[in-house]
Amino acid sequence: MWVWLVLLYGVLKGVREIVKKKALEKNSTIEVLFMYTFLSFVMVLPSAGAATGVEIHFFFYIALKSFVIFLAWICSFQAIKRMPISLYGVLDLSRVLFAMVLGVAVLQETLGPFQVIGLILVSAGLFFLKYRPGRQQKEAAGEAVEVKYVVMAFAACLLNAVSGLLDKILMQDITSSQLQFWYLFFLTLFYLLFILLSHSPVNWRRAFGNKWVWLLSLLIVIADRALFVANGMEASRITVMTLLKQAGCVVTILAGRFMFREKETSHRLLCAAVIIAGIVMGAM
Numbered sequence: 001m002w003v004w005l006v007l008l009y010g011v012l013k014g015v016r017e018i019v020k021k022k023a024l025e026k027n028s029t030i031e032v033l034f035m036y037t038f039l040s041f042v043m044v045l046p047s048a049g050a051a052t053g054v055e056i057h058f059f060f061y062i063a064l065k066s067f068v069i070f071l072a073w074i075c076s077f078q079a080i081k082r083m084p085i086s087l088y089g090v091l092d093l094s095r096v097l098f099a100m101v102l103g104v105a106v107l108q109e110t111l112g113p114f115q116v117i118g119l120i121l122v123s124a125g126l127f128f129l130k131y132r133p134g135r136q137q138k139e140a141a142g143e144a145v146e147v148k149y150v151v152m153a154f155a156a157c158l159l160n161a162v163s164g165l166l167d168k169i170l171m172q173d174i175t176s177s178q179l180q181f182w183y184l185f186f187l188t189l190f191y192l193l194f195i196l197l198s199h200s201p202v203n204w205r206r207a208f209g210n211k212w213v214w215l216l217s218l219l220i221v222i223a224d225r226a227l228f229v230a231n232g233m234e235a236s237r238i239t240v241m242t243l244l245k246q247a248g249c250v251v252t253i254l255a256g257r258f259m260f261r262e263k264e265t266s267h268r269l270l271c272a273a274v275i276i277a278g279i280v281m282g283a284m
Contacts, residue, residue: 005230006244012223014248016216017080017088018255023212024081030200032216033073034191035207039217041184051181054174062179065166066186070194072159079153082146087268088153088252097122098161099242106165109237114281121278125271164242167231176228180221244279 023032054062080088100119103109111119170179195202207213227245230236254269 002230002233002236002241003244005226006236006241009223009227009230010245010248011251012219012226012248013245014251014255016219016223017248017252018259019212019216019219020077020080023210023216024077026210027203027207027213028200029074029077029081030191030195031202031207032210032213033077034188034195034202035204035210036213036216036220037184037188037191039214040220041181041188043217043221044181044184047177047181050175050177052178054178054182058170058174059182061166061170062182063186065163065170066183066190068159068163068166069183069187070190072156072163075152075159076156079149079156082149083153098158099164102161102165103237103242115240118278118281121281122275123278125273125275125278128271128274161242167228168236171228171231176225176232179228180224 020032023036027035076088097119100111100115104111167179194200230241
């Protein structure tokens, strides 16, 4: 059951990256981040009754998870806004490497032969994404990406892997309703504080009227609930879960090809196929 829940999360994650790209065409990064986090929190308010009863010391770890996601989303939204969605989708697969290291180091999970082969394939796919045999040094016209945004994409992957680790730890003692409610509460608070302290200009009316922001909010609520429920199942493993989550990369690459008319998607799709093969091997 948990495998299907994580696969659902992965597909919705891919759709979510597309919606983020569309939302950012009409609003600034901070406008989208705050409004969609706030709307997501409003959507889970009906479950407030089920979110009570959390022991005090768990609030620190939930707030820590929210702060990690706060940083991760700033990095990922900046990267998504300034690079092809198909490229971001494949770079995002690097979180598999980070999550496996954390799963082995912190949760004492073990890697079998299939997981090792899967890890090698994922690494190879990521390597050839950057170093294409016979490729000219310059990027395709109109698709040059500054190094700092690639770094932001990788930073987001590392932070998301840390968040996944915290999910697994927290779900041993609290429910999915409790985690989702309070993590969105703290996340909304962090973005509001960021706006107030940085004096960031925000067009509230335009952000509230952005239909893509509303869709984004709905997707995060559904996807996160599926992921939290899966994390709460004893049989689930963070190393395998992180592999399964990356199924959404195919969605982003296809969207880059057919929705955003991006170039070089054939090469990215080939790299993604190698990475997906690694994901399948790792899930065995």
